Amino acid sequence: MEVETQSKPEPDCHRKDDQQQPQFHRQQQKPAPHSDDDDDDQQGQSIWVAYLETERNRRFDPVDGNFMSIFRDLLRSNAVNAAHDAAAAIDQAFADGWLPQRSMLKHGGDEGLADFVHLVYNLIFELAPLLAHDSAQHVRLFELLVELRKLPPRSFELNSNQYIPYINDPDFFDVLHEETRNCYPDDSEDPSSATFRQQWEAWINFSLFKARCVEAGILDQRTNPYGLPADQIVEGLETDPLPTLQAARDGKVLIAAQYLAVAGEKFHERLILVPRRAFNNNTNTNTKAAAAIALHRGRARWSLWAARLDFLAQHGGLSVPVVETLQMARRRVVALEPVLFPGMAMRR
Known part of the structure; x- marks a missing residue:
């Protein structure tokens, strides 16, 4: 997997200390002469927009910057085919930019594809808790995951096993499990703090994303070690x-x-x-x-x-x-x- 030289900023559900939260988690907005619903929508958007900007700024690769733009455009779009177009753009980004510009992976397509897919999953599952569970953005992010599974299949080999990205690759459940663990609310948090409420909001958002995955059969794979989340x-x-x-x-x-x-x-x-x-x-x-x-x-x-x-x-x-x-x-x-x-x- 890609080795980062800087520590990775964590989404809302990962932060246990108000003082450590990056600016975009504080949800501060200037007053505006419109409804409370509009305020809530803009505050919600400010979180995921700032998250993508943070990801863009900490990565020095222009290919990664373009990649963040794909997610930003998807979540801002109201087009019927937005998720389909974003999935195609992500697939094209791998073919046009990701692999050719990584000299160490240039002749190891399997490693490069596995590395790329891992990044896709990270972004999806780190964005999921930042999007309100009843928002159009939440639905579009899930639709992207569905559309990625419809792409013309590529394949890669890891540990002598052959995998198809977004269909049966092991990274999906590895990232899902890690984000589930990170997102679970901290019982030791001060219940009167904004962080406590934000953690529960993030956990609700993330759990509904998993529920959508269950309904779509994405968690039906034989390689799924976690089963249905009936414990919740x-x-x-x-x-x-x-x-x-x-x-x-x-x-x-x-x-x-x-x-x-x-x-x-x-x-x-x-x-x-x-x-x-x-x-x-x-x-x-x-x-x-x-x-x-x-x-x-x-x-x-x-x-x-x-x-x-x-x-x-x-x-x-x-x-x-x-x-x-x-x-x-x-x-x-x-x-x-x-x-x-x-x-x-x-x-x-």
Whole structure:
């Protein structure tokens, strides 16, 4: 991988000390005569714009500077084909600039491509927590990842294994795991500080990006060592008592609801459809019995999640946007396994 000579500035979720945060994390804006929503939009954009500028300034390679411009243009664009065009531009940047200008990698295309893909993943997963989870920029960043997987396949070899970038390369899960670890909110942080709230906002943003990846099947690879992130659903829906601090309480529950609202089909498949198929398609007594137990447990957990979504929406002391997501998630859970909820199908 590329060796950096300077320390790397970290996105919002990586910073545990207000005094250490770079300027773009302080979200300071001059007053302007427009609505609060406009202010929020501009503040949100200032974070990721400044992050890309910081990345551009710390890299001396003009190819890297152009690369940051691709991401900036993607996140500023409203064009329908913005993600497709950005993916094509990223692929072209590798062919035209990245590899030819690196003499040590010029005759080692496999190493150069692996190095380049690692940079792409770093930028994607470091931008994800900086983009509001309900923003168009968040959606476009995810769409870019989808479009990268549609590119004409290149390949590279590492440790005698052949990989296709963005499809089955190991760096995806390495970077995803590292950013997940870095982004998790620090329980030791002062709950009254702006940093504490920012960490939870970043973790919500990052978790929804992962939920989108789950829904799209990007985490279905056999090489995925992490599986479905069901532990975050358990944290938000099955853990009592929930945190008393509003930011943490809203965050844990919202993330659980997001996973079910966005990627409920994947969790339903794992908990219910897979053991149901095993039960129906096997004649071996032991296998059939094991499948029946797994199906019973899956259906019980599915019913529990639906009940908790309903209870927390009514009695959880949560903010209005979280309640709305809980209600959406419950509708999704009921629709996926309506036999467990007689009478609910007509009311959803």
